[in-house]
Amino acid sequence: xxxxxxxxxxxxxxxxxxxxxxxxxxxxxxxxxxxxxxxxxxxxxxxxxxxxxxxxxxxxxxxxxxxxxxxxxxxxxxxxxxxxxxxxxxxxxxxxxxxxxxxxxxxxxxxxxxxxxxxxxxxxxxxxxxxxxxxxxxxxxxxxxxxxxxxxxxxxxxxxxxxxxxxxxxxxxxxxxxxxxxxxxxxxxxxxxxxxxxxxxxxxxxxxxxxxxxxxxxxxxxxxxxxxxxxxxxxxxxxxxxxxxxxxxxxxxxxxxxxxxxxxxxxxxxxxxxxxxxxxxxxxxxxxxxxxxxxxxxxxxxxxxxxxxxxxxxxxxxxxxxxxxxxxxxxxxxxxxxxxxxxxxxxxxxxxxxxxxxxxxxxxxxxxxxxxxxxxxxxxxxxxxxxxxxxxxxxxxxxxxxxxxxxxxxxxxxxxxxxxxxxxxxxxxxxxxxxxxxxxxxxxxxxxxxxxxxxxxxxxxxxxxxxxxxxxxxxxxxxxxxxxxxxxxxxxxxxxxxxxxxxxxxxxxxxxxx
Amino acid sequence: xxxxxxxxxxxxxxxxxxxxxxxxxxxxxxxxxxxxxxxxxxxxxxxxxxxxxxxxxxxxxxxxxxxxxxxxxxxxxxxxxxxxxxxxxxxxxxxxxxxxxxxxxxxxxxxxxxxxxxxxxxxxxxxxxxxxxxxxxxxxxxxxxxxxxxxxxxxxxxxxxxxxxxxxxxxxxxxxxxxxxxxxxxxxxxxxxxxxxxxxxxxxxxxxxxxxxxxxxxxxxxxxxxxxxxxxxxxxxxxxxxxxxxxxxxxxxxxxxxxxxxxxxxxxxxxxxxxxxxxxxxxxxxxxxxxxxxxxxxxxxxxxxxxxxxxxxxxxxxxxxxxxxxxxxxxxxxxxxxxxxxxxxxxxxxxxxxxxxxxxxxxxxxxxxx
Numbered sequence: 073x074x075x076x077x078x079x080x081x082x083x084x085x086x087x088x089x090x091x092x093x094x095x096x097x098x099x100x101x102x103x104x105x106x107x108x109x110x111x112x113x114x115x116x117x118x119x120x121x122x123x124x125x126x127x128x129x130x131x132x133x134x135x136x137x138x139x140x141x142x143x144x145x146x147x148x149x150x151x152x153x154x155x156x157x158x159x160x161x162x163x164x165x166x167x168x169x170x171x172x173x174x175x176x177x178x179x180x181x182x183x184x185x186x187x188x189x190x191x192x193x194x195x196x197x198x199x200x201x202x203x204x205x206x207x208x209x210x211x212x213x214x215x216x217x218x219x220x221x222x223x224x225x226x227x228x229x230x231x232x233x234x235x236x237x238x239x240x241x242x243x244x245x246x247x248x249x250x251x252x253x254x255x256x257x258x259x260x261x262x263x264x265x266x267x268x269x270x271x272x273x274x275x276x277x278x279x280x281x282x283x284x285x286x287x288x289x290x291x292x293x294x295x296x297x298x299x300x301x302x303x304x305x306x307x308x309x310x311x312x313x314x315x316x317x318x319x320x321x322x323x324x325x326x327x328x329x330x331x332x333x334x335x336x337x338x339x340x341x342x343x344x345x346x347x348x349x350x351x352x353x354x355x356x357x358x359x360x361x362x363x364x365x366x367x368x369x370x371x372x373x374x375x376x377x378x379x380x381x382x383x384x385x386x387x388x389x390x391x392x393x394x395x396x397x398x399x400x401x402x403x404x405x406x407x408x409x410x411x412x413x414x415x416x417x418x419x420x421x422x423x424x425x426x427x428x429x430x431x432x433x434x435x436x437x438x439x440x441x442x443x444x445x446x447x448x449x450x451x452x453x454x455x456x457x458x459x460x461x462x463x464x465x466x467x468x469x470x471x472x473x474x475x476x477x478x479x480x481x482x483x484x485x486x487x488x489x490x491x492x493x494x495x496x497x498x499x500x501x502x503x504x505x506x507x508x509x510x511x512x513x514x515x516x517x518x519x520x521x522x523x524x525x526x527x528x529x530x531x532x533x534x535x536x537x538x539x540x541x542x543x544x545x546x547x548x549x550x551x552x553x554x555x556x557x558x559x560x561x562x563x564x565x566x567x568x569x570x571x572x573x574x575x576x577x578x579x580x581x582x583x584x585x586x
Numbered sequence: 587x588x589x590x591x592x593x594x595x596x597x598x599x600x601x602x603x604x605x606x607x608x609x610x611x612x613x614x615x616x617x618x619x620x621x622x623x624x625x626x627x628x629x630x631x632x633x634x635x636x637x638x639x640x641x642x643x644x645x646x647x648x649x650x651x652x653x654x655x656x657x658x659x660x661x662x663x664x665x666x667x668x669x670x671x672x673x674x675x676x677x678x679x680x681x682x683x684x685x686x687x688x689x690x691x692x693x694x695x696x697x698x699x700x701x702x703x704x705x706x707x708x709x710x711x712x713x714x715x716x717x718x719x720x721x722x723x724x725x726x727x728x729x730x731x732x733x734x735x736x737x738x739x740x741x742x743x744x745x746x747x748x749x750x751x752x753x754x755x756x757x758x759x760x761x762x763x764x765x766x767x768x769x770x771x772x773x774x775x776x777x778x779x780x781x782x783x784x785x786x787x788x789x790x791x792x793x794x795x796x797x798x799x800x801x802x803x804x805x806x807x808x809x810x811x812x813x814x815x816x817x818x819x820x821x822x823x824x825x826x827x828x829x830x831x832x833x834x835x836x837x838x839x840x841x842x843x844x845x846x847x848x849x850x851x852x853x854x855x856x857x858x859x860x861x862x863x864x865x866x867x868x869x870x871x872x873x874x875x876x877x878x879x880x881x882x883x884x885x886x887x888x889x890x891x892x893x894x895x896x897x898x899x900x901x902x903x904x905x906x907x908x909x910x911x912x913x914x915x916x917x918x919x920x921x922x923x924x925x926x927x928x929x930x931x932x933x934x935x936x937x938x939x940x941x942x943x944x945x946x947x948x949x950x951x952x953x954x955x956x
Contacts, residue, residue, distance in 0.1 A: 425839050
């Protein structure tokens with residue numbers, strides 16, 4: 073039996089008007105992977121910020137013990153020295169510097185006149201990488217030349233370089249391909265064997281089932297139930313603890329009659345922006361129908377986002393091919409053209425590509441449909457507010473009023489604002505790129521219900537997702553992409569998890585079908 | 587109350603500055619001095635309107651000072667060549683304002699080159715053009731019509747009517763706003779409405795008192811006021827204004843939402859240089875001639891006004907009213923220190939400190955909110 077390395081007792085953390093953590097008790101042991109789950113806003117990040125010294129003592133109440141010693145961190149450095157390291161969702165590496173420089177950032181050993189001992193550092197880096205079984209990265213490689221997955225490995229190496237004994241992973245797989253996730257899990261298992269304590273925050277239940285030993289659930293700043301061994305609890309029970317109610321139906325798919333063909337694309341090619349003979353998307357053709365949800369599956373980097381961006385006119389110089397809507401060929405050279413033709417694209421990264429984070433809900437909601445609320449270039453502010461209120465109600469966006477900045481909303485509500493923005497353009501075809509990434513279970517189900525409703529109203533819905541259960545659960549038809557090519561077009565009955573995965577990884581044994 | 591103080595900190599600072607100067611120098615709070623002050627602020631003020639738009643887009647325009655000089659030279663040369671004042675002004679606006687603006691905007695929007703570089707280049711080019719065209723020497727003009735633009739006054743009677751109409755319009759728009767809000771079932775903040783109305787009445791009465799006891803509204807101030815009102819209206823109520831905030835806030839998100847980023851940038855840089863050109867014409871008119879070195883460092887004064895007024899250099903936040911208050915703070919400081927006989931060398935130091943303190947205050951304010 074491993075020993076308790078971390079103990080947090082009766083932690084209370086108040087923000088103006090909200091109690092983010094309410095008497096949280098939390099324990100983690102050496103050599104285990106402890107999953108910390110909860111909906112957005114449940115207090116996971118706050119708890120980890122207390123642990124890592126971001127919220128210094130005494131801005132919180134309660135006691136924090138590491139290896140039995142009471143710790144009162146006043147800054148992150150102290151937490152680091154006590155062996156706590158966090159692998160952040162957004163990677164904190166400097167892209168223009170090398171692997172070694174990043175790992176030993178500001179901790180470089182120098183000789184007597186202050187010159188950095190590069191050879192020593194490089195060999196130390198090499199050692200660290202070897203410890204993680206990483207052979208394809210050199211200490212002198214620049215961070216920007218690495219894939220996201222490799223960058224994450226470097227973050228882990230960096231944490232180990234300071235002898236971290238408590239490693240916190242905050243949504244580590246949200247940007248990784250399946251293969252990279254496998255690599256990550258291998259490293260996690262290796263570290264576990266070395267006795268490192270790991271706290272794993274994730275929304276993805278399958279991952280938790282696969283990698284975690286025990287699970288702690290937070291809801292509304294409180295721990296719900298005891299920390300339980302993953303073997304002794306079902307995923308449904310975890311979800312029930314998280315949302316405080318039974319979600320009887322995670323995927324409330326409704327069936328409608330298949331209508332006529334609406335969107336049809338033929339021979340879409342998207343060139344690589346830098347490499348001349350590489351293609352991001354190669355000769356993709358497909359059709360979408362009224363009354364259906366068309367799912368597009370594939371690994372990250374398989375060209376799904378590039379495909380829909382190409383259709384939407386984001387990179388007109390790199391895209392060729394034909395797009396038809398209701399039998400009429402469209403000429404789309406910019407997102408503006410696409411919107412006018414009745415196509416909407418809910419982009420994948422809501423903070424980077426979807427929202428004006430400094431602006432209020434009204435501005436964000438009507439951004440793509442200003443034409444509907446203005447006359448002769450002058451905005452009718454009353455009409456604008458009416459439209460916004462309509463979508464806030466319809467989408468059940470939780471907010472005190474429509475004048476608050478969108479950056480004060482939770483991830484799920486932000487996503488709803490982005491969706492509202494596109495609904496306001498009254499699209500005939502709505503493409504959703506990873507619509508539920510990083511939002512909590514309750515909000516996910518709401519997004520699914522909304523998709524049903526759109527289909528019922530006659531909107532053609534196309535959904536890109538990396539989460540297979542979502543693709544399986546919500547699509548009427550599944551397209552699978554692999555390395556820029558469309559490799560499968562499956563009916564719901566044919567599309568099994570295994571089959572889709574085999575196509576997506578390019579390993580289909582039964583011959584290819586497209 | 588605390589919120590009111592915070593939201594109107596720069597305006598209050600301006601009023602405090604005025605009060606202090608009134609005590610220190612008897613010549614400050616006189617109709618004549620205040621009228622002149624308003625006229626002086628006009629030049630930088632007009633540029634600040636455009637600069638606010640440019641900075642809202644997270645851009646910058648360093649060429650405007652040189653364009654003031656170039657415009658002054660071009661308009662005077664055209665008149666020397668025998669063109670009538672109106673035709674000369676029109677041609678200058680087209681040649682210096684629109685054409686150069688399109689040039690700047692084209693490079694910035696089409697090739698995505700940082701505006702700092704493009705306008706830095708244009709700053710040198712425009713100054714060079716002004717020096718070349720004028721052969722390095724001043725160009726005098728003697729046109730009565732032309733001199734009215736920068737030096738004339740609107741007769742008192744008409745001034746009074748204009749101010750009265752202005753007051754009625756403002757009060758009516760406040761009333762209409764409240765009515766609409768009520769109609770729509772929104773909460774009407776009484777204190778806010780009353781503050782607005784009182785400020786409007788006081789402001790207009792003050793303007794009335796100042797201009798009426800001297801010689802009426804100076805023509806350049808009237809032009810300035812029209813530009814400011816048009817600018818404020820554009821930013822608040824038009825799609826174009828909304829596009830500026832959106833693109834400055836998140837350019838890629840704006841583009842993906844179907845906003846025409848290219849066209850917007852082109853327009854903003856064109857508006858900017860057009861306003862700088864108008865400023866140059868007013869300056870030439872006031873001086874009854876032009877020198878190729880006019881407008882040096884004006885770009886920095888305009889940027890300072892915008893920044894003091896609370897507009898973020900990273901784009902997406904800010905207002906024209908703030909920038910105008912900023913321009914007045916700089917104007918009052920210059921004017922007051924001159925009246926007090928403070929050496930211009932010290933004036934520069936004080937101006938620099940004010941910029942730093944104003945931005946520091948703004949940053950601290952924002953941090954507290956977050």
